[in-house]
Amino acid sequence: MIQISCPFCGKRDHSEFSYGGDGQINYPPLDASEDTWHDAVFLRENIYGRQIETWQHLYGCRSWLLVERDTRTHEIFSVKLAHSDWQKLMEENR
Amino acid sequence: MTQFSAWNVIKNGFNGQKGWSRQWRDPEPKANYDIVIVGGGLHGLATAYYLAKNFHLKNIAVVEKGWIGGGNAGRNTTIIRSNYMLKGNREFYEASLTLWENLSHELNYNVMFSQRAHIGLYHTPNALDAAARRYNIMRQTGSDGEIWSRNTIKKKIPHLNFADDARFPIHGALVQKRAGTARHDAVAWGYARAADMLGVDIIQQCEVTSIKRSAQKISSLHTSRGEITANKVAFAVAGNTSRLWQMAELGNLPIESHKLQAFVTEPIKPLLDHVVVFGVAGAHFYISQSDKGGMVFGGDIDWYKSYAQKGNLPIVQDVAECALSLMPCLGRVKLLRHWSGVVDMSMDGSFFMCKTPLDNLYLNAGWNYGGFEASPASGWYFADLIANDRPDKVIQNHDLDRFRRGVHIDERGAGSDPKLHG
Numbered sequence: 277m278i279q280i281s282c283p284f285c286g287k288r289d290h291s292e293f294s295y296g297g298d299g300q301i302n303y304p305p306l307d308a309s310e311d312t313w314h315d316a317v318f319l320r321e322n323i324y325g326r327q328i329e330t331w332q333h334l335y336g337c338r339s340w341l342l343v344e345r346d347t348r349t350h351e352i353f354s355v356k357l358a359h360s361d362w363q364k365l366m367e368e369n370r
Numbered sequence: 371m372t373q374f375s376a377w378n379v380i381k382n383g384f385n386g387q388k389g390w391s392r393q394w395r396d397p398e399p400k401a402n403y404d405i406v407i408v409g410g411g412l413h414g415l416a417t418a419y420y421l422a423k424n425f426h427l428k429n430i431a432v433v434e435k436g437w438i439g440g441g442n443a444g445r446n447t448t449i450i451r452s453n454y455m456l457k458g459n460r461e462f463y464e465a466s467l468t469l470w471e472n473l474s475h476e477l478n479y480n481v482m483f484s485q486r487a488h489i490g491l492y493h494t495p496n497a498l499d500a501a502a503r504r505y506n507i508m509r510q511t512g513s514d515g516e517i518w519s520r521n522t523i524k525k526k527i528p529h530l531n532f533a534d535d536a537r538f539p540i541h542g543a544l545v546q547k548r549a550g551t552a553r554h555d556a557v558a559w560g561y562a563r564a565a566d567m568l569g570v571d572i573i574q575q576c577e578v579t580s581i582k583r584s585a586q587k588i589s590s591l592h593t594s595r596g597e598i599t600a601n602k603v604a605f606a607v608a609g610n611t612s613r614l615w616q617m618a619e620l621g622n623l624p625i626e627s628h629k630l631q632a633f634v635t636e637p638i639k640p641l642l643d644h645v646v647v648f649g650v651a652g653a654h655f656y657i658s659q660s661d662k663g664g665m666v667f668g669g670d671i672d673w674y675k676s677y678a679q680k681g682n683l684p685i686v687q688d689v690a691e692c693a694l695s696l697m698p699c700l701g702r703v704k705l706l707r708h709w710s711g712v713v714d715m716s717m718d719g720s721f722f723m724c725k726t727p728l729d730n731l732y733l734n735a736g737w738n739y740g741g742f743e744a745s746p747a748s749g750w751y752f753a754d755l756i757a758n759d760r761p762d763k764v765i766q767n768h769d770l771d772r773f774r775r776g777v778h779i780d781e782r783g784a785g786s787d788p789k790l791h792g
Contacts, residue, residue: 350680
């Protein structure tokens with residue numbers, strides 16, 4: 277079982293979370309070319325190793341999280357709030 | 371190589387089984403081949419076989435990093451069906467089912483293909499109407515399909531949950547009688563043996579570690595057993611396609627690697643004669659009984675991207691819940707083994723079989739949940755693509771550029787989120 281340390285709720289089984297997908301996709305501006313949009317929507321780096329991905333703590337605080345995880349071993353290296361302002365607040369008040 | 375026949379079985383019965391030879395050779399890799407297929411799974415082996423058989427090509431090698439039958443070939447639930455609806459998939463999977471029907475004779479190897487029928491259960495009148503459309507399309511395109519009422523299902527498969535208080539009462543089923551199962555290891559061994567007999571070198575424990583290329587061509591493959599050059603190179607490494615693609619510096623693919631689990635229970639007496647599929651309101655479950663008696667079943671992928679051939683517990687629970695809601699009589703049967711394979715999940719749930727940006731490289735990938743049943747046709751059409759250097763009409767839209775053209779072959783209509791194409 278993968279366990280994710282939610283910044284609010286603590287360490288929980290991943291069955292409490294919903295997987296969001298790649299956390300590093302930057303969608304282009306709306307008026308970008310079709311090719312640029314094609315690549316952003318349809319192509320994936322499909323990383324073999326450490327990747328940043330999003331999970332939502334669906335059955336907890338419902339926060340969206342950025343999780344750094346190894347796709348070979350499922351080891352988790354870091355968990356942050358996906359919303360950067362909230363993450364900053366969290367760090368300031370730790 | 372000794373052919374399997376009634377005569378040879380009897381003869382060897384008298385001489386202490388001494389007349390059988392090795393099923394396939396274990397050759398050292400040569401420095402150069404006309405065609406190198408990377409990936410010794412069912413698709414790679416079938417491709418090599420049909421290249422040799424249909425096109426009389428020689429000097430072919432299949433390189434496999436582990437052992438044949440050790441990857442997804444041995445990690446599936448062995449279900450064979452052709453109930454696909456969309457153009458391209460329809461013809462392709464029908465061709466595959468037709469090849470399955472004669473495969474044991476074709477390979478002189480018993481793949482234990484058993485046309486025990488595929489029963490897709492439906493739980494509301496509307497769902498049955500929608501599914502009837504699919505089967506009408508199948509019947510009009512040379513396949514078979516039937517609709518069974520609740521009473522017929524009750525007679526044929528009495529162990530399903532027909533209770534009045536079932537959360538999803540069984541309303542009817544769509545049945546493909548020509549569908550069924552086969553023994554997955556035997557398919558790998560059968561294709562390997564038949565390809566080997568036609569001169570194909572099957573090289574196991576031979577991992578591609580880097581790829582040397584020019585602007586337009588792959589010039590050589592560095593492997594754990596030395597450098598191999600080839601006029602044509604074909605990738606058939608579902609699960610690890612992106613890794614190899616990036617090794618060849620070709621960028622990103624419309625593929626995510628996910629893992630799909632399968633389960634088998636302890637053997638029990640004959641209980642289930644068919645393949646039964648249960649899918650409603652988020653549940654996804656398919657079950658059959660192997661010839662040894664084990665209940666073989668599976669469900670959804672693990673929902674997060676992974677290259678680990680290691681399944682996780684929430685899906686074990688999910689699948690067990692489905693099993694009990696569909697067949698409560700399984701409540702005390704013990705799980706014997708479960709395993710996990712890494713599958714290419716594509717952006718529309720359909721496969722890729724196409725030429726690539728490099729002149730001498732061909733791609734076979736993106737099989738989602740449907741790789742096992744596709745094996746014979748995959749070998750057939752991929753061999754045709756490699757030999758003739760152009761795709762057959764059937765697979766012309768199964769290229770990497772189809773999303774750019776707005777062509778989505780999306781049976782489920784789930785959109786460009788690979789994990790949803792169940």
